[in-house]
Amino acid sequence: MTIRFDGQVAIVTGAGNGLGRCHALALAARGAKVVINDLGGARDGSGASSDAALAVVAEIEAAGGEAMANGANVAKFDEVQAMVEQVMAKWGRIDILVNNAGILRDKSFGKMPIEDFDLVVDVHLMGAANCTKAVWDIMKAQNYGRIVMTSSSSGIYGNFGQTNYGAAKMAVVGFMNTLCIEGEKYGIKTNCLAPTAATRMTEDIIPDQRVLDLMTPESVTAGLVALVAEDGPNRSILCAGAGGYARTVVYETDGIYLTPEEQTPENVLANWDKIDDATNQQELKAGWMQTNKFVAKAAKSLGIELG
Structure with missing residues (x-):
């Protein structure tokens, strides 16, 4: 069995760097037309630039694939809607949505400004909700869709200094659970990916280079591609990293x-x-x-x- 996405269109948010970039390249290599969505901000969400997204588009096109860049802020529904309209005007369908965009503002809860809590939840949870809402009716009309939320062990199990991040990452699990029920009769499958990889989001947390060398983005992307395949699962939390794959179940x-x-x-x-x-x-x-x-x-x- 070979997984292919010929004729399909995928949106990957936060696709300018790290896991998002890796996901986008893998989907494009297997035939998908890919939207490289990236605001181009720093790890904490500050700033904006289209350079990273355009670089990924160039990389895909150089390999013979099709891609387009979009700088919509996933936390702003009007920008997400405009992105989806642009994609539909160009390619006429959307089959896959990978909600990958995220930021970090780590600090113990007692020292965390409530604004940092709001912002992280806004990007991770509302960003996923905004993007999913914008494609939902399209997927229903197609009678087909594959959606992935990016969760985290920090949300499922907890991690010091990440109350904001953990709350958002567990919230998308609840979001997935109900989407699976509502999307089942329309051929829409929704899953969660809980990754661990060496990216700019983890470089300060894991100082040992030997460990980082094991935690390749590619090892996580293998799991992502499986989740969005036509025969992929539904309502699953797939944990992936360093070549390990497991399912978390409540x-x-x-x-x-x-x-x-x-x-x-x-x-x-x-x-x-x-x-x-x-x-x-x-x-x-x-x-x-x-x-x-x-x-x-x-x-x-x-x-x-x-x-």
Whole structure:
């Protein structure tokens, strides 16, 4: 099996450098027409320049591919809409959206200005929402679409000094979960990529060059290409880096039932070991599944037969 994207159009945000650039080059090499979206700012989001995006376009064109540069700020919906309109006017469709654009403003929460929290959430979460909203109806009309959110271990598991980044990166997981439900009948698949790679976003965090040499952007991009393939998964969090690939899953324990008389905070704590017991835990794929589970437990305890 060879994954190809001939005739497809992909938008990659933050594609002027690092992972975004690598994603764009790989998609173009496999036949996609690629929009290189990049505001061209610094790692903290300051400044703007089209140089990086134009350089990636030139690289793709030199290899015989098709690409266009766009400097829309993903945090501004009107700019994103204008970008999508430009793409539709030129190529007539959008099959793939890779929400990769991001910035860092790391600092412990107590010392972090609330403006830095707002800005990071705006770029990572609202940037993904803006771009997805702008292409959603197009993909629905096509009955086909592949969308990837860029999450992070900092959001899934936490990381000191990254409350803003972590909050945004976990938020896109929740965004993905509902998009999968709403997009299923339209042939739209949405996934998350949780990467770790040697880029300008991580160069100060990992000083050991031997480690950085293992964390190639290409190793992450292999996972990205798999996620946006026609036969790719849906509603998955793929973790990728240094040649390692794993899926993160949120499980819910089977839990317990307390009668109305027993439903006190003291009893919740007293039964914590049973609540925390991982035996029979399961992956719930929609909110109603949790509701059904709890109602079924209550009904069984009370001898009520549900239809």
